[in-house]
Structures are given as structure tokens and as C-alpha cells.
Amino acid sequence: MKRTAYLSLVTVFFLLLVAFAGCIEGSFVKTETVLVKLDSQENIQWISVIQNPDYATATALAPRYYRFIQTLDNGFFVAGYYSNKSGYTTLRVFRTDSNGNPLWDQKPADTGMGGEIRSIFPWDDGGYSILGRDGLVFTIDSSGRPLGATNIMDSICRTNGTVCYDLTPVSLKQDPEGSLNWILTNGNFSTSKITLITATVARNGTLLTKESLPLKDPEGVTDIIRTDDNGLLFGKEYIDYSPGGTGYEILIEKTDASLAISWDAVLGTCNTKTSFCNNNLIGMHESGDGYDIIYQSHLQHSNESVPADTISARLDSQGHIVRQDKISDLSGIPAWIFSEDGSRTDFIDLIPKNVLDSAANAHGGNNPTFGSISLIRTADGGYALLGTRYYWS
Structure with missing residues (x-):
């Protein structure tokens, strides 16, 4: 879900x-x-x-x-x-x-x-910033002693007249200077009145910059990353209701700097006429002249322990699918998955049973x-x- x-x-x-x-x-x-x-x-x-x-x-x-x-x-x-x-x-x-x-x-x-x-971000002096999905940032020194706590959500909601309904972080990166770049959604999904907020935050949680953007089509959004051309890459949950449809697939949308859709692509390797499928997005990454996508695919089943196939997909700069390869062991997991989103729980099916x-x-x-x-x-x-x-x- x-x-x-x-x-x-x-x-x-x-x-x-x-x-x-x-x-x-x-x-x-x-x-x-x-x-x-x-x-x-x-x-x-x-x-x-x-x-x-x-x-x-x-x-x-x-x-x-x-x-x-x-x-x-x-x-x-x-x-x-x-x-x-x-x-x-x-x-x-x-x-x-x-x-x-x-x-x-x-x-x-x-x-x-x-x-x-x-996420956890280390400092050069041995301290750490610990960021919660609820917006709390705890800073500690090299021995674990607390240096302070900040609520990023409160900082964002107190600036520029922002009214926060359901502020949710969906993307987080650290820039070379050590600041944290957040992308968050804010609004009421039941009425589709959603804004996108980009925020730059210091390592102690202090808000440095903020920008609000309209989100025209929020339905199904699960992941968002900023691209090098100042556009956005959206990952969405997409349900194929057509006759013979395969169930939950992944819709990738690329926008330009004005947030107009440049192209889209649908991913999903679990295809069957007899049962619906789940295709769940794990992560997205811009690399060279294109985009790397990691997702997992499995048949919908009442038994939630059904193993998932982990898929590495490559899209070119125009959204064409270059390849989709099944990852068979831990060596196939790209390093960016961990560097951009910390330790992961998604890959248990790839860990050797012994x-x-x-x-x-x-x-x-x-x-x-x-x-x-x-x-x-x-x-x-x-x-x-x-x-x-x-x-x-």
C-alpha cells in the first residue's frame, strides 16, 4: 500500500x-x-x-x-x-x-x-543528524549526546503563509555543502488540492529556503525527485483497469521546469491474464543521459510472503525503456539506492537463506x-x- x-x-x-x-x-x-x-x-x-x-x-x-x-x-x-x-x-x-x-x-x-x-547523515566532526519521516531532526555529537531537536514541518508551516494539511516528505538528498534538500507534498488528497514544497534545510533542521509549486495530478504519487534540468520525475501507482489489465503498474512521468509533462512510461514485469499483479516502486535516480528505476513485482496473493522479483530498469532521456533486468543477488542492487535512502528493508528476498x-x-x-x-x-x-x-x- x-x-x-x-x-x-x-x-x-x-x-x-x-x-x-x-x-x-x-x-x-x-x-x-x-x-x-x-x-x-x-x-x-x-x-x-x-x-x-x-x-x-x-x-x-x-x-x-x-x-x-x-x-x-x-x-x-x-x-x-x-x-x-x-x-x-x-x-x-x-x-x-x-x-x-x-x-x-x-x-x-x-x-x-x-x-x-x-535518514541518518554523518558530520565531518563525528556527529549525526537523525531525520524522522514525521519531520523531526535530532542532532547528536560523536558520543550520542543530544545537541538539539527541530521540527522541519513546523518551520515550513510557519513561513510564507503556508497552511499545512498533510505535509509528507517524499524525497531527500544531501548536497555537497551538507544541506538537506527535501521534496514534500502538502494538501488534501481526497479533494486533489495538493501543492509540492521544495525546501533546503541545514543539518540542524533550520529552514534555509522554501518554494511551493502546484501539483496538478497528485493521484497515486509515491516518489518524486528533482532532475538536473530543474524538472521533476514522478513515480506513481497506476492501476490498469482495461480488459485483460494486469493490475498495479508503475507510471513514470517527467516534467520540464514549468511542470508540464514531457513524457511518461509504464513499468511492470508481472503480467498475467489470470491474476492481478503488484509492481511497487523502490527508487528512482538520474544517471548520465537517462534514469534508473528499481521496483519489485509479484502476483497479488493472500499470502504476503510470496517472493518478489526485484527489477532494475533503465529509461533514456525521452522515457524509452532501454532495459528491464531481474536482480538475482545482492551484487545487483545499485549503490545509489542506499546512499539516497539509507538502509533498506526491501531486499530480504535477495539475502541468502543461510x-x-x-x-x-x-x-x-x-x-x-x-x-x-x-x-x-x-x-x-x-x-x-x-x-x-x-x-x-
């Missing part, structure tokens, strides 16, 4: 999820955070099991609540919302060395409720459940994955 096109359904789903989480949190005896380092051939180099003291759910049921990055000394920095046994949620950050051994563990903010970590089995059982027992798995590329050409083990009562 995409985050913008069907807002009311997402809201209902979230409420049901919260209710369900409340019912099962008490069933966990404990949780552990598991960090696994793989080489470039996807062989395990080491597995580190990090205890979650005083944390009951450790982002259970919300696998994208935490993010992690590799540090300059080849260690790892993790930020996430962790809940204690009473259900109270805290922002937790911890740092490891290059072998996954914890160096320090801090709780810079007691939030009372969790959110989704959008790696997941080892992570689920290393240094532990009692058959824990291993989930909430996130993945990054590492500086040596290998990979690291982070997950949570749940021990049930």
Missing part, C-alpha cells in the same frame, strides 16, 4: 497495526539486535548480537523504524525507536566498532511514541523469530544487515 494514493486506507491500517502491536507486545520475553557483516561474495564475516536492555518490542511490527550506516572507521551507527515493556518509546542510538562490538549506547530523546527514521538462518540462531537459543531486517552496502564492497530477534513467551 503506497503512502499517498490511498491515505484513508493507510490510516485505518496503521490504527489496526497499533492495536495489534498492543496485543502482542506482552508476549515477548526479550529482544536482541543482530548485526551481520558480509563480504562482497555474500559470505558471513562476523555476527554480533547486541542486547536490548529495558526494550520489549525493539521496533517490532515496524521494520523501517530504525536505520543504520557505516562510519568512517568501518564501525556502524544505529538509530531507532525502541519501546520498553510498558509501551513507552525512546529514540535509541548506539555505535559499534568494525567487528560489531558496542562502543556506546545512548537515549537522546524520550518521545513517548515512535516514528520512522527517514545468512538469515545463521543470524537467527547465532549466539542464542530457544528458536527466536528473526525479522525487521535492513540492509546496507559497506565500504569494502560487502554488505551489512541489521535485524531483530524476538523471543516469545
